[in-house]
Amino acid sequence: MIAVVLLLASQAAAAWAQPPPSSTRYCHAVGPITEDELIPARGDFSCEGQPTDYQAKRLWLYAPIAPENVSSEGATLLVHQTRFDRLAVFFGYADGSTVRHSVRAGAFGANWRVGGQLAFAAPRREAKLVSMTISVDGLDDYSLLRTRVMSAASAARDAALAASLVGGALTLLALSTCYNMLLARASRQRFVIWHAAWVGSILVWGLLWSQLALLAIPGIAGTLAARMCTLLATLAIAFAAACAATCPEPGTAPRWARRMVTWLGIAVVALGAPIALGPPVLIQFIGPPLNVAVLAVLAAATLLILLSWRRGSSEARAFFFAWSVPMLALAATQIFDMGTALFGGGPQIAVLLACALQTVWLSVGTTMRLARFRMERDAAQAAQAELRELTQRDPLTGLLNRRGFTERMEKALTQSHDGDAPFALLLVDVDHFKAINDRFGHDAGDGVLQRIGARLAALEGDSVFVARIGGEEFALGVRDLAHADLARYADDVRMALNRLRFADLLGEPVEVSVSVGIAEAGKGARFQTLYRSADKALYAVKNAGRNGVARFRLGQAEILSRGHMRAA
Numbered sequence: 001m002i003a004v005v006l007l008l009a010s011q012a013a014a015a016w017a018q019p020p021p022s023s024t025r026y027c028h029a030v031g032p033i034t035e036d037e038l039i040p041a042r043g044d045f046s047c048e049g050q051p052t053d054y055q056a057k058r059l060w061l062y063a064p065i066a067p068e069n070v071s072s073e074g075a076t077l078l079v080h081q082t083r084f085d086r087l088a089v090f091f092g093y094a095d096g097s098t099v100r101h102s103v104r105a106g107a108f109g110a111n112w113r114v115g116g117q118l119a120f121a122a123p124r125r126e127a128k129l130v131s132m133t134i135s136v137d138g139l140d141d142y143s144l145l146r147t148r149v150m151s152a153a154s155a156a157r158d159a160a161l162a163a164s165l166v167g168g169a170l171t172l173l174a175l176s177t178c179y180n181m182l183l184a185r186a187s188r189q190r191f192v193i194w195h196a197a198w199v200g201s202i203l204v205w206g207l208l209w210s211q212l213a214l215l216a217i218p219g220i221a222g223t224l225a226a227r228m229c230t231l232l233a234t235l236a237i238a239f240a241a242a243c244a245a246t247c248p249e250p251g252t253a254p255r256w257a258r259r260m261v262t263w264l265g266i267a268v269v270a271l272g273a274p275i276a277l278g279p280p281v282l283i284q285f286i287g288p289p290l291n292v293a294v295l296a297v298l299a300a301a302t303l304l305i306l307l308s309w310r311r312g313s314s315e316a317r318a319f320f321f322a323w324s325v326p327m328l329a330l331a332a333t334q335i336f337d338m339g340t341a342l343f344g345g346g347p348q349i350a351v352l353l354a355c356a357l358q359t360v361w362l363s364v365g366t367t368m369r370l371a372r373f374r375m376e377r378d379a380a381q382a383a384q385a386e387l388r389e390l391t392q393r394d395p396l397t398g399l400l401n402r403r404g405f406t407e408r409m410e411k412a413l414t415q416s417h418d419g420d421a422p423f424a425l426l427l428v429d430v431d432h433f434k435a436i437n438d439r440f441g442h443d444a445g446d447g448v449l450q451r452i453g454a455r456l457a458a459l460e461g462d463s464v465f466v467a468r469i470g471g472e473e474f475a476l477g478v479r480d481l482a483h484a485d486l487a488r489y490a491d492d493v494r495m496a497l498n499r500l501r502f503a504d505l506l507g508e509p510v511e512v513s514v515s516v517g518i519a520e521a522g523k524g525a526r527f528q529t530l531y532r533s534a535d536k537a538l539y540a541v542k543n544a545g546r547n548g549v550a551r552f553r554l555g556q557a558e559i560l561s562r563g564h565m566r567a568a
Contacts, residue, residue, distance in 0.1 A: 024149050026061040026134075033058045033137050037088060037100075051142055055280045059142070061134040063149075065091075065122075071151035074124040077132060078155060080146035081116045081211065083223040083280070085138030089120040095127035105222030112211045112221065115162030119155060140223070140280035166210045169356035173203040176359035190246040198239040202355045205232040227276045234272025234290075237297060241265025244301040248308035257304040264297045394468040396446055397453030405467030409477055409527040412465075422482035423521040425475065426490055427534040428456070428497070431513045431546040433472035440506050447505040448512065452497055459493070475534075482520060490516045490549045491561045498547070498563060513547035513563065520553070 027045035030053060045062050069075050077089055086104040093099075101120040103111050111118045122129050132149065139145065150158070180196035207213040208225045220228070242265060245258040271290040274282050392404025400408065412423055430436075430452065437445040449472060456466045456474055463479040481489055497514045517538030519530045533552040540550040540557030548562040 024063045024147060026063045029060040029062075030054045031058050031060065037090075037135065039090060039133050039135075054136075054139060054142065056138065059136045059139050061136070062131065064131050065129050065149055069149045069151055070122075070124070070129050071153050072124060073152035075122040075129055076150055076152050076155035077120040077122070077134075078113070078148045078150065078158075079118040079120070079134075080144075081112075081118060081209075081222065081226060082144045082146075083138075083140035083226045084136050085223070086136070087118070088135045090133040090135075091120075091122035091129060092131040092133065093125055093127040094130050095125075097125070097127060099123065103222075105224065106219045108211075108214065108218070108221040112214055113159045113162070114166050114210050114212060115159065116209045116211055117159075117162075119159065121152060138223075140226075141283045144283075166206070166212070170203065170206050170210065170212065172356040173199060173206060173359060176356075177203045180359070191243060194239055194243040194246055198236055198243055199355075199359045201232050201236040201239055202359075205229055205236060206355075208232070230272060231276035234269045234276070237272075237294060238265035238269045241268070241297050241301060244304060247305070248311075248313040252311040252313035253304055253308040257300070257307055261297065261300045261304050264293060264300050268293045268297055394453075397450055397457075397468050399453050399457060399474070400465065400467035402467065402469040405465075405469055405475055405477070406527055408465055408467075409530070412477055412479065413521055413525060413527065413530075421480055422486075424478045424481065424486050425519050425521070425527075425530045425534045426478060426493065427517040427531075427538045428474040428476065428493065429515050429517075429538055429542070430472035431515055431542075436506070436510070436512070444506055448502055451500055451502065451505070452514075455497060455500060456493075486518060486520065487549065487551065487560045490518050494547070494549055494561075494563060515541040515546050516549045517541060517557075518549065518551040518560075520551070 025047075027047040028051040029040045029045045030051055031040060031044075040060055042062075045060070051059055065075060075091075077091075079087065079089075084105065086102070088100065088102040091099040099122055101111065103109060103118060108118060111120060113119050122132070134147075136145070177196070177199045180192065180199050184193040184196040208220070209229045211221070211225070213225070214221050241261050245253075245261045245265075268290065271286055271293055275286050275290065392400055392407070394401045409425070415421070430448070433445065433448075436448060449468070452474065453466075453468055456476070459476070460466050463481075465477045467475045469475045476493070478486065478489065494514055494516050498512070500512065501509075502512055503509050515538055517534045517536070517540070519533035519537060521530055537550040537552040537557045540552075540559060541548045544550070544559055545562070549560045550557050551560055552558075
């Protein structure tokens, strides 16, 4: 892997030393920046090597125009946007006449085109178009100056195609940016957050590089936009590195590999920021190390993803396939000089298109991933809720158990306090149940409890909930009934249970009755206090002979009704 990185780095460094990737070979001259625009004499131009010491001066470039680059509409010079203070173009005709165009940083006028280019038209005249001369003030780096001379028809066609590609890519990026930001806010997962940052930075970079941002902010044209593009590109690589470092599931990626990818991403920003914000001379010194750092990030991220994939990370596999296209495109721009390919957009349009495809791919993959997580989470929550429900249910009768009933009671008491609605607790105890177990067996006793529980369950509704809180004791929480109405309701419950028949379970008619104790909730009452009061009322019924209803009120139990037994 190290050998591959070194090989790629050497090729990238060699690319920085190549002449400008233009379709035209220029002769050059360097002079002072003056108010007049007197073109140097032909003998002052040198057609050998590359110009030097031009950053703070005026660089003159001269080239003849080949006849095949002129159509019936004339010719067009396309200049890829770069850092300069002022640029002027002079088209020379055989009769000695000249057509001049001029732009400066912050004022491109109508000369800018979508795709990061400036267009300068040389109209067709009677006299033949023979040459062009370009003067550039304050050019940062000659190796970044990319130009093409084309027929006017070909230039218009390329501009339209570049605009279509860029517009489509930016539309996808804009939609993906909004979607990923919403996704990041909803999921709060680091991987999604870093991916949203990556997509957003690429979108802003694309708007600046393509010059569509000039529609809203024309004053950033030229050097300022180019510097911002450089800074955003390095930030995007750092965000992508963070995205790769946080993609694999915990435990599937070595910690050292995550740290290596993260620190290499930080190194790219540390190298790119001086180029973006510093003097032009830094481009020549820091440019090659920056290329090496970019390639190192790509190699390290690939290694991390492959290691995670090998350890069983499904997210790493999805990440690899989604990012393979932009990673290959970015690596290609560092290794090969794409010049003015892809309708003049060169490496930038290649990266923009690759990133647009990646964001769509990964957004879909991330959505599916989160949907799967949500399904798993919902299933886990449902299982947890089911388990919680089981822990709060009595396995014999299916009613609430003591734990579940206590929680419901505490909640109901709180609501009754807030709304001043009357609330009461009824304790129901099966009379002489031990005798039933001793005479007929516990299985028969369980059958009696199940039948009583089923009858009580039929009473449940919005204002009543029922539980078996232990042994032969049941409980009812009753809302919206008080005093006489509550007493009548409790006696109705007692009589309804007394009417149950158990001969089919016990093999013979047996008298089964219940006793009921009532406690009404006062202001600020708690369950335990209410339970003790109802229990005292229940014991009062037991002591009075059972098969009755009693209420505990004002510190004492009051017998409200008594029943007479009939043979079951």
